[in-house]
Amino acid sequence: MSSEQELEAYERFAVEEHVHDIITQLCKLPAARDEFGLGDGIQFSNHTNSLNENGTPEADASQPSSIHHPRPDQFCIHRVDDTTTTLLTSVEYKPPHKLSVATLRMGLRPMDLWKDMVRSNKIPTNQEAKLRYNAERLVCSALVQEYHVMIQEGLEYSYVTNGIARVLLRVPHDDPGTLYYFLCDPNGDVDMEMEATLENTSVARTLSLCLMAFRSPVRGQEWRNSVRPDIPIWKTSFDHTRSHIPEDEFRQLPLNSDSTAPEFPSPDSSSTYEPSSSPPDPPESTARQVSTRSRVSCAPSDVRHRSQSSQSPDPDSNSATRRKRTFSQVPSSPSAQRVARQRETIDDRGPDSQSRHRDAQFCTQRCLLGLQTGDLLDDCCPNRMLHRQSNDNPQHPITSDDLVRSLKAQLDENIDRCTPLGGCGAYGAPFKLTCLTYGYTVIGKGTTSALWKEVSREAEVYRILQKAQGSAVPVFLGTIDLAKIYFLHGAGEIRHMLVMGWGGKARHRWI
Template sequence: MAEKEIEDLKKQLKEARAREENERREKEEAKAREENERRKNQRTTLAEYLYNCHFDLYQKLRLAGPSESSTGLATSVDGKYYPRWLRPWRAFTDSQRQEHFDDIIRICGERRVFQQESTTRDNGINFERKKADLTFINGIRNFKDLNEDIGAETKTGRGKQQPDGGGIRTGIDENESPAFMYDYKAAHKFAVEDLEAALERETLFMDVYEWAQTDQYKTDSTLRTKEREAARITMALIQVFNYMLWYGVGYGYVAAGKSLVLLYYDRAEPLVLRWHLCVPDKMVIRPTAELHVEQVSQTAVAQLASFCLLSLRSQALTGRPLKDAMDQAEGILKKWKREAYTDPVTPQESDDTDSSSSMPSRGTDKTFACDESPVARKYPLRSKSSCKDSTAPLESRDEDEEGGAEGYQRQRGAGASVNKGEKDSSRKSKDKGTGGSAPAPTKQYCTQACLLGLKLGRKLDSRCPNVLYHGVGGNTRHPIDAQELTKLMSEQLRQDPYGSCDALIGRRKYGSSGVLFKLELARFGYTFVGKGTVSARPTRLEHECSIYQRLEKLQGDVVPVHLGMVSFRPGYLLPGGAYVIHIMLMSWAGVAMDTTLSNLEWEVQRSIQTIYENGVNHQDEREPNLLWNAERCRVMVIDFDQATVLPPPKHKRLLGHVHAGEGPHAIRKAINLLFPDRPETPHAGQLVGHYSDEGWGDVVFTVSHDLDTNKTVLVGPREEATFRHTFVLEHITGDYWLVKAAMLGNSRYTDKFFSAKFVAGWDF
């Protein structure tokens, strides 16, 4: 074979191999593109999702510059508690963060249940096109807004009263309690380098306190520029620290731009606030070919998830434990611009006496009792946790408590630390206890018949679950009356506001004007509810009491039994720092209505109408204020703080005619009084008259004739907030008419309307 032919063959072979390689490469690229598209549009694992969030969301955030935001100091913290020492939260940094993230990864596994990559990327593009923004909607209640004496929370000089938000734990029993508090700060006020420099200063709080007292701080421009950043950071930390104290939680954080400062406070070392700085940009810099869990655990979402899981290990303090903890704070902590830490104490990181034993008490020797350390304690993974932006009964038989306004366990586990001082002090405080106190109410609620009998001096109700506690010496009558019950309850609350008294906040039993309590009169076992307010002058509560007095005939049937009002000081401390000092006592109304009941709407209208007929317009007929009472088999109405008393009827003489019992003659007189100029034969048109029933004013009647049925009817519509009644005067035969009352949305007629006065044939 000629050499030229050989060369041609080699060339052809080379070209064939090149074509084959090119085809293979194109197939691989097509397959890769297909796989990439499939991956982008398929659900992701947790690790993949966190990875995508970091690069497609977190790194796309564009933050406003200093020129677009205020440049002053943070909200005033004057008069608020501040810690002495600021120390690293090494337990979280070294172990807890990774351990909890590993738990999350283990639970989620490789299940693809999170958003696909394409969705995350699209969200990131939206972030990139506009500067990030935050809307502060307050969902964390401090209950000070119930105070009628304060016109607005934002009074000049009062400082910020509520956190921007918090994590809310929802237990298996649906009881809610806070897990942590947080605040947002403008990114330009918290540059990473300033945060790092400030947090490394163990004496930051004392240093800034000293600077703030000097004239040099106010006039020296160099110092003002340098130290103002530290002052902003200090005030932000103090703010969240106080939220943590008053809400009874050990965890909080400050979010500033792309940085998070996670905070932990162990009341066993009450002078120390611990921190962990989360700056993912420094830890997760660029995407990698392979996804590493260690890298993902450093992202902002992963670290915050670990923080949230850790916070579930401890219960928020409420009631007496919260009060004892705040008494401890008052005795040990100083207040900003009021007192400085002046005694010479050398901080000793590993010494368990570095805080509480070194500081002199200022008026209290009470100690806070921790339960087991979170390191040893297991958190309930079945609990639900949620973050809410800024806006429990002990026995199963009381699980559906619903007795008042719209609608915490007692101990908290102290957080752990790698330091010996943290562990030992936690163990010591655990053993000390809180001292003797009456338990939370455990009895079932007394029946309506029981408390109504107490008020009216009747016999005991044998069906009341607490009847054996009421009887004294075999007496079949109540041992006390409502006035004596109110007096005894007032004395009991003055002696111990937290004994046999439990705020039902965890069940969301609070509203615009009050917080619901479960109360138990220890001496006689009477168990009922109370609506508490923090106002020094409880105008709205007093108004509600007057409405209940107006509806006295309906108590125990349509509305709860009103037992009186008690006042006691210093009061009952609520999460957030407000004190309840007035409580209105009443019977337990019932549970949330079962929306599947076929005649529920009619039952609601029946109760509302009965109240109206007794001279009261409720004006707030929302579901939380309409409860089902199984004992009375009807809807019971609560919350009368917005109710108004109706004016008396204008034509009282008509009332006498209607009630005179004169039969058709009285009816004829009533019709003539209502419609003196009526035609002999009704025609379509409008007739205006006054109806006489107590509490009613003008009523407009319309006469119309139906040509199809050849019926002439007299219709009187009356509009209310949520319902309407239609009164029909129907022609029966000859000169006889029948009056019926129909409920809107219900074809059922009732012959009991207007006390069954117009149920016979009328000689029109």
């Protein structure tokens, strides 16, 4: 496998199609479908953030990628529900000639990445130490790249693979500054003569991670915005790191190895790491800090691995005898998962949940035109009773400027108070916005900062077409500059919106 494209093809044929087929069969079992929330199965696909792509020139691979526009080989796994898909997890491909199994084994270790890697000025001169130093930088830059995606997309689980081994990753909800890793190498973990080891194959590992991801809701935008300021930034990329390793030193990195050879030992998964108590000063060089740490706890408490004693020591204690470890602890029952999902919704979105926004009907163009011009309410508007506020006044209770200010205040308080409608054009993506006080429901055309100069010109066009608003073109109400980032999967970082009336087909037909 000499390229990302060949690795992608291999993974699809050797791993992903099998995982897809197994989950398809699980979907036919009502108990399994309900237990994991499988929907209609999964879909593997490549992915780009189209608005970011349109807004930035093509990056030089030899230069560090911007924190706002990373250039990972981002491939995604989506949950399928009828005709819609939602993000389940993401994958980072690194071909083995760039990131070998031996390099992974040599470079993975528990560390404070910011202290030990980014801020460290120590470059070893000893040949063996320099070899390990280069391996650590390559491995860390690969994991940082995927960790950045996990924070942006609100993911708990992900993985990096070179087609031979894979590194399973986890970002805890309450400790996002720590990245847990677990190295899976089937060449060393699987003995074809021992059926019990088949659970360590690439197909089994990827399937397990997908099932865990099904039971872990994507985190809300509020969570993402709250954790970003506390995570220092390391501006780097895998190719940038590779380009700074002299060719003669890179050739010394082992490309092939016996996975069980003593010179390439497994990463020490029994060590512990405590993040530093205070973040460092904002750095000049800037993807996100990753405090790497191997996940030690085993399966759920009621489904411990057969080889593990009930008298096992503390999960984070060093123990040479505890060699059989799994990646993460999965909640033990569907009821526990439902509670976790409800807690996630309450924590991230508050009482005005996403479902209320989805259920709201759009105001009519006549209603919004009356709001804009100070005219009467439209008796045909589905939200007219909410506008009236239980009184008989036929006038709109607020102005269009008041509505835009109210919507901005809602989003500045909780950015999850909007609903993406799916799809993304060349310059923007549609959102449903609902005023919580007066029930006005409109469209927000969201876009990135890079495209805002272009998109904001539409406001002037609508003003020129003032007399045509409400008939030939939608009613335009104003613009919003968001105080927080809405990272929209498949689009990018939404920072601005045009607010207008819904001008398409009826929502139920549009879906």
